[in-house]
Amino acid sequence: MTAPLDVERLRTYTVPQTRDDYDPRDAILYALGVGAGLCAEIDETAFLFERDLQVLPTMAMVLGTPGFWAMDPKAGLDWLNILHGEQRLVVHVPLDPAGTLIGDTQVIGLADKGHGKPALLRAAKQLRTLGGTLVAESIETWVIRGAGGFGGPRELEGDPLPPVPQRDPDYAITLPISLAQAAIYRLSGDRNPLHIDPATARSTGLDRPILHGLSTMGVMARALIHACGGGIAASLTEIALRFTAPVYPGDTICTHIWREGEALHFRATAVETGIVVVDNGIAALAPTQPQAV
Numbered sequence: 001m002t003a004p005l006d007v008e009r010l011r012t013y014t015v016p017q018t019r020d021d022y023d024p025r026d027a028i029l030y031a032l033g034v035g036a037g038l039c040a041e042i043d044e045t046a047f048l049f050e051r052d053l054q055v056l057p058t059m060a061m062v063l064g065t066p067g068f069w070a071m072d073p074k075a076g077l078d079w080l081n082i083l084h085g086e087q088r089l090v091v092h093v094p095l096d097p098a099g100t101l102i103g104d105t106q107v108i109g110l111a112d113k114g115h116g117k118p119a120l121l122r123a124a125k126q127l128r129t130l131g132g133t134l135v136a137e138s139i140e141t142w143v144i145r146g147a148g149g150f151g152g153p154r155e156l157e158g159d160p161l162p163p164v165p166q167r168d169p170d171y172a173i174t175l176p177i178s179l180a181q182a183a184i185y186r187l188s189g190d191r192n193p194l195h196i197d198p199a200t201a202r203s204t205g206l207d208r209p210i211l212h213g214l215s216t217m218g219v220m221a222r223a224l225i226h227a228c229g230g231g232i233a234a235s236l237t238e239i240a241l242r243f244t245a246p247v248y249p250g251d252t253i254c255t256h257i258w259r260e261g262e263a264l265h266f267r268a269t270a271v272e273t274g275i276v277v278v279d280n281g282i283a284a285l286a287p288t289q290p291q292a293v
Contacts, residue, residue, distance in 0.1 A: 002078050002146030005119040007110065009076035015105040015123070020063045023098040024050040026188070030059045033185030034218025038176045042226055047233065054233035055095040058221045059188075060136035061087070061214050063095075064103015064127045068192040070142070077121075078147060079192070080204055084213035085120070086141040086161065088240035093135045094233075101135060103127050108139075109156045115149030122156050161242055161280035164265045169256035171227040174271065175219055177211060177251045185215040210246040216253075216278065217241060220268060223255035224283050228264055234286065241281040245270070253277065262287075 031037075031047040034056065046054045070079040109122035120143060127136040141156065178184075182195040190212055193200040201209045221236055229235030247253065252271040255278075257264055266281035 002081050002144070004115070004149035005110070005112075005121075005144060005147040005152075006076040007150050007152065010107065010110075010121075013072075013075045015069050015107070016066045018064050018066045018103045018105075019100065020103070021100045022063060024053050027053060027055045027059060027095075027097055029184070030062060030188045030218075031056055033181065033188050034058065034215050034222065035175060035177060035181055036222065038178055039174075042175075043231075044222075046231070050097070053097040055097055056218060056221060056225075056233050057091045057095065057136075057236050058089060058214070058218045058239070059095055060091055060127055061089055061138050061217070062188045062190070064101050065105060065125060065189060067189045069105070071192065078144065080194075080200075081145040081147065083143040083145065084140065084243050085143045086240070086242045087213065087217055088139040088238075089136065089217075090138075090238050091136045091236070093133060095135070100130055101127050102130065109158075110150075110152050111154060111156045112150055112152035113148040113154060116146060117148040119144045119147035119150065119152075120156055161240055162265065162282060163280060164256075164267045165258045165260060167258070169267075170259050171257040172254060173223045173227045173257070174252060174254045175223055177219065177247060177249055177253060179249045181215060182209060182211045182249050185212050185218075190214065206246065208248065210248055211251075213243050216243065216247045216268075219253055220255060220266065220278060220281060223253075223268075224257065224264060224266065224285075227255075227257055228259070229285055236283060237286050238284040239281070240283070241266070241278050243277070244279045245275045245277045247277050251277075 036044040036047045070077040105125040111120035255268045264283040268278035
């Protein structure tokens, strides 16, 4: 059984500040890692060709981060028992095809579901230019299996993600996941072996390596951009979701989207199994961008 979370050790740990110098090659590699170019019916040349390159907004989640920092022994986390629960992203300034950005990440919340039950960890990252301009903010929530019992509050602060509407969706878009997608995505910074090494996957109870949660989120972003943003990367300014089941390389993902006023709600399902892999999704588009195709 996993030991309760070592809160004091975690509180003394500082997630390293990270500087990222990136260029169009990095932006194209990221786009490939979230599946751009795989769908024959959708032209994604704009995300993959350095001429007039559009940078996917979710790349902000891999810039300015030291990768999967929970693997650092100094953090005192049982990283093999960490599941990615939720993710939020707000983009204040569209990403340029090249630049230098600084990321500062802090643990902002812990919750204790009880002895032998999960602990929840919430971390926030601010991504800024060298001049201090805030480019993006992201918040992630991890579920650490068996790490409860340390005596913390039972719930994290903040409003929960809203459920999707109880009616037929307004849009649906289906996108494939390549067999090599996790292997490509990890080159953008997250080297967790769970996503590449079959033995590591089996040690956590999985049959085989799974896709990174943030690669799945990149697929969701592409679905929203194409279904509701006219294919313009910078149209998507906010996105948040809950991961509900693993996505595997080779899956096909159908994203259902509902429009409620200015908000977009979404849910994603693995076509082959019918399993909901993402739920409680909510997103926003820039008001000056196209609202639907």
